[in-house]
Amino acid sequence: MTGLVVVGIDGSAAALDAVRWAAAEARGRAVPLRVVHAELRLPADAPDLEGRARKALHAQAWQWLHQAADVARAVDPDLPVNLHVEVADPVPLLLAESVDAALVVVGSRGLGGFTALLLGSTAIALTSRGGCPVVVVRGEQRDGPVVVGVHDDDPAVLSHAFEQAAARGVPLIAVRASHTPSGAFTDALAETLGIHVEDHDAARGGRLAALLAPWRTKYPDVHLDLAIAHGSPARVLLEHAEGASLLVVGCHGRSPLTGYVLGSTGHALIHHAPCPVLVVREGGEDR
Structure with missing residues (x-):
C-alpha cells in the first residue's frame, strides 16, 4: 500500500x-x-x-x-x-x-x-x-476482527478488507445479509414449491465461499469466517461489528453507500458503528 x-x-x-x-x-x-x-x-x-x-x-x-x-x-x-x-x-x-x-x-x-x-x-x-x-x-481502538459487508465481487472492497485483516493479524468476517421473509411466506414456499430457507442459505453460502476463494489463496494467513444473515444490512453489520477493529463497506459513485448499504443504512453505520468504518468506492482505483 x-x-x-x-x-x-x-x-x-x-x-x-x-x-x-x-x-x-x-x-x-x-x-x-x-x-x-x-x-x-x-x-x-x-x-x-x-x-x-x-x-x-x-x-x-x-x-x-x-x-x-x-x-x-x-x-x-x-x-x-x-x-x-x-x-x-x-x-x-x-x-x-x-x-x-x-x-x-x-x-x-x-x-x-x-x-x-x-x-x-x-x-x-x-x-x-x-x-x-x-x-x-468511531468507538474504541481495539484488536478485534475486521468485518466486511459483501454485496458483489468488487476487488477494491475485498482488497482493502483482506489487507486490513492481514496487517492487523486478525480474522476477517465476510457478511452477506438479506431481509428475512415472514414465517408464513417461508412456510408457503416450503409447502407449495419445496423451497426451504435453509437450502437457500446454504446455496448463498456456497456462492460466497466461491467468490472469496481467490482471496483465500492470496491471503492464506488470514482466517476467514463467512456469515449469511437475515435482516436489514445495517442491523446485521452493526451486530457483527461488536468487538471488531474495523468495518469495511463499499459504495457506488452517485450516492453515499449505495449497493450493499443504502441511504439510511449508511447513516446508521456512520452514526452507530462501535468501531471505525472504512468506506471504499466500489469499482474505484485501488491504491
Missing part, C-alpha cells in the same frame, strides 16, 4: 482520535502522515480590522495542527508528519488531498469543518468523487 495517509482535524477530541488511528495506520503502511485543517472563511462583510480576526484564526489553526502532531508522535516518535492549513471549505480541501492519498481519515464528530463527514452533500462528494477510501473513526 502506497500513498500518504491524510487526516482532517478541527480541534475536537474526535479529531484527535482520528489522528491516533491515522498515525497507527501510517506506521503500518510505512508512509508519512499528513495533517490538514480547513481554516474558517470569514464572511465578506465581517469586520476584520488590521486582519486581527484572520491572524487569530490562523494562530488557532496552527495550535491545533501542532497538538495533532504531538498526538501522532506519541503513537510513533519516528513517524514523518507534515502539517497543512488552508483557508478553504472542508469538502474541496479533502477532495484535493484525496488525489494523492491512500486514505483520508476523519473523526465522527467535531467542532465544525470536518464535522459529520458522511452526511448529505459531503458524503456524496467524498465517496463519489474522492480519489481514495475514507475512514470515519
Whole structure:
C-alpha cells in the first residue's frame, strides 16, 4: 500500500482520535502522515480590522495542527508528519488531498469543518468523487476482527478488507445479509414449491465461499469466517461489528453507500458503528 495517509482535524477530541488511528495506520503502511485543517472563511462583510480576526484564526489553526502532531508522535516518535492549513471549505480541501492519498481519515464528530463527514452533500462528494477510501473513526481502538459487508465481487472492497485483516493479524468476517421473509411466506414456499430457507442459505453460502476463494489463496494467513444473515444490512453489520477493529463497506459513485448499504443504512453505520468504518468506492482505483 502506497500513498500518504491524510487526516482532517478541527480541534475536537474526535479529531484527535482520528489522528491516533491515522498515525497507527501510517506506521503500518510505512508512509508519512499528513495533517490538514480547513481554516474558517470569514464572511465578506465581517469586520476584520488590521486582519486581527484572520491572524487569530490562523494562530488557532496552527495550535491545533501542532497538538495533532504531538498526538501522532506519541503513537510513533519516528513517524514523518507534515502539517497543512488552508483557508478553504472542508469538502474541496479533502477532495484535493484525496488525489494523492491512500486514505483520508476523519473523526465522527467535531467542532465544525470536518464535522459529520458522511452526511448529505459531503458524503456524496467524498465517496463519489474522492480519489481514495475514507475512514470515519468511531468507538474504541481495539484488536478485534475486521468485518466486511459483501454485496458483489468488487476487488477494491475485498482488497482493502483482506489487507486490513492481514496487517492487523486478525480474522476477517465476510457478511452477506438479506431481509428475512415472514414465517408464513417461508412456510408457503416450503409447502407449495419445496423451497426451504435453509437450502437457500446454504446455496448463498456456497456462492460466497466461491467468490472469496481467490482471496483465500492470496491471503492464506488470514482466517476467514463467512456469515449469511437475515435482516436489514445495517442491523446485521452493526451486530457483527461488536468487538471488531474495523468495518469495511463499499459504495457506488452517485450516492453515499449505495449497493450493499443504502441511504439510511449508511447513516446508521456512520452514526452507530462501535468501531471505525472504512468506506471504499466500489469499482474505484485501488491504491
